[in-house]
Amino acid sequence: MERQQGSLSERKAALLRALVRHYIRTGEPVGSEALAAASGLHVSSATIRNDLAALEELGYLTQPHTSAGRAPTDLAYRLYVDMLPSRTKLRDAERRAIVTFFDEALADVDEILRGTTQLLSRLTRYASLAFAPSVGESSIVRSELIGLGSATLLLVVFGTGRVEKRVIEAPPGASEDVLERVSRTMMQAFRGKTLGEARVEAEERTKVASGDERVLLERAGEALRSMEDAPDSEHVVMGGVSNIASEEGFNRRDTLRQVYEALERESAMLGLLREAAAISPVSVSIGHENPIPGMWEASVVAAPYAAGGGTVGTIGVVGPMRMDYAAAISAVRAVADRLSAAVEALRT
Template identity: 40%
Template sequence: MSEDRRLDVLRAIVEDYVHTHEPVGSRVLVERHNLGVSPATIRNDMAALEDAGYIAQPHTSAGRVPTDKGYRLFVDRLSTVKPLSAPERRAIQAFLEEAVDLDDVVDRSVRLLAQLTHQVAVVQYPSLRRSALRHLELVPVGERRLLVVIITDNGRVEQRVLELDEPVAEHVVPELRARLNATAAGKRLVDLPEPLSRMTKAFAVSEQPLVQRVIRAVEDTLAEATEERIVMAGTANLARSGTDFTGTIRPVLEALEEQVVLLRLLTEMAEDSAGVTVRIGRENEHAGLAETSIVAAGYGADDEPVARIGSLGPTRMDYAGTIASVRAVARYLSRILAQ
C-alpha cells in the first residue's frame, strides 16, 4: 500500500467520522471520496491502518474509527488549514476592538473562541513575569502615602499604595516618575536591576529610601506569580457532545474545575512551541482529559508570547477548523494588546 494512499484513506475516515460520528466503512469511503481504487483495495488499506494502530473497529461488523494515534498522524500531516472567511475575520476584529480594557478583551476573546469552535475556550491571563513595563505613574495621596500605578506592555494595570515614614518632597515625585519611565519603560523584570540601581544613585542620599521603596514595588509586582490564572467559556458545549465520551463527561468537567491542571497543560504546550500546538487524547497526562484534545497558540509578541489561548473538546473534533479559529483569535488578540 502506498504511503500517500494510506494517508488519503485515513484522512477520509477522520473527516467522515468527525462529521457523522458513525464508524466509517469501506463502501462509504468509495461512495463519498474519489480515492481512485477499488473497494477491495480500500479494505486492504483499512486493514493495514488498523494493524498499524491508526484506526480501530469498535465492534464486530462495524466500520472503523480513528484512534489517538490516527488523529495525531492526521494533524501532523494537515497540508492546509481552512482559512476563516473575510466576514469572519472582520467580525473577530470588530468584536475585539470594542474592548475597553485588558479584562474585557480577555473575556471577549474566550467567548468568541467558544462560539467559533462550539467547544470549551480557555485563555491564560497575561503573566506579569513575562511582561515589560510600559508606563509608571506616581500619585501622592496625602503627605505620607504614594500610589504607584504600573501599566505593562500587555495592558495590565496594577496599583500599589506605599505607606511612607516621612512626607514626600514635591520635587521628588515628578523627577522620580520621569527617571523611572526613561529607565524602565520597555524592559522586562530580568533586565531591570542594573539600570534601576544606577538610577537610584542619581538621587540625593536623603531621597534614596523613597526611590528604593518605589523600585521594590515595581519589581515585586512584575515578579508576582499569583496572577497565573485562566478564563474559560463554553463549558456547556461539552454537554452537547456528551456522546463523544465513554460513560460520563464528569471526569472532564472535574479536570476543568482544577485551573492548575489547565495552567500546567498550557505551560507545557508553550514549551513545545510558540505557535499552534495540539495535544490529543492520552497525550494529556491528566486522566480526566484522556478523551479530549486541546489546540492552543501563544499570543503577545511573536518571539516571546505572554500567554496562550486554546480550545478544548472531544478528540472527535474538526482539527483544521479549530486550528484556524485559535490561530485567528490569537493573532487579533496579539494585535490589540500591542496597540
C-alpha cells in the first residue's frame, strides 16, 4: 500500500519529474542508473526500476524496446507541467529584451503583434503566433463611406488601433447627393458604438429609409455584419517558423510537414488559441491534447492578453513535446503581460 499524493507516491512523482527533465535535455530514453544519479533520491537503481515499471503500467512512460530506457508519454508531460513551480523567474537578459521591445511604443496593433511574435520566438527558439484582437468589442472612432470609382464605395470603420474596410456597390445611378447624405448619417450615427450596435442602427435606419438610400444602408448593414463575422483584422501573425525546421524534437520529416500544414490553417490555429484564451493565465496543450491531428507531436503554450478589462487576443509558442516548458511558460506570460499594457496604452 503506497502513500498517495495526487495519485502517485511522492517518490514516483519525483522520479517522473527527473526523468522528464532529463529527457527534455537529451532526447534519449532514460535508464534507471542515470535517473539514480540525476534524481537526487538516495535509492538504488533497482528500486527505481521497480517504480519505472509501475509508472509504465500507469501509462506515463514508454519503452522503445525492451532493453532501452524510458521516454515520457503525453501524460507524463502533463503531470510534469502541472508539477512545475507556478512561477519561475525569467533570466535577466530575457526580461531586459522584453522591456526594451515594449519601450519603443508602436502605435499600430499589427506592428506590435508582428514584433511580439518575433520577440517571443527569439526568446524561446520556438515558433510563435499571435491572434490579433478583433475590432468587434471596441468602439468605433470613425466611419467613412468613400467613393472609389464609378459605382464602388468603400466603407471604412476605424476602431482603436484597427481598421476594417468593405467594398459596397452603389445602386446604379445613385446621386452624389444621396451618397453624401448617407455617408454623413453613418458617420454621426456609428461613432462610439460597437460594430454590433452600429449594425443594428443601420438596420433600424434601413426600415425608415427608401429608394437608393435604403439600398445603401442595407448594404452598409451587410458590410458591418461581415466585419463582425470575419474581420480582416482577425488573423494570426506568426514569427520564427523556421525554428520548427531546426527543432530536432521533430525528428520525423512527416511530423514537420504536419506541423507546418497545421500552422497554415488559420482557422485551426484560431480555434486552438481561442480555446487557450479561456484558460488563465497560461495554458499548455501537450501532444494529443491538441485538437488538430497535425499537432499531436507538438505542444502549445498560450496566454491571453487583455485590455480594458476584457481579453482581446492570444499569443503563444509552438514547439516539440520535449520543449523547455518552464522557460516557454514564463516567457509567454511575461510577454503577454507587457503586451496587455501596450495595447491598453493604445486605447488612450
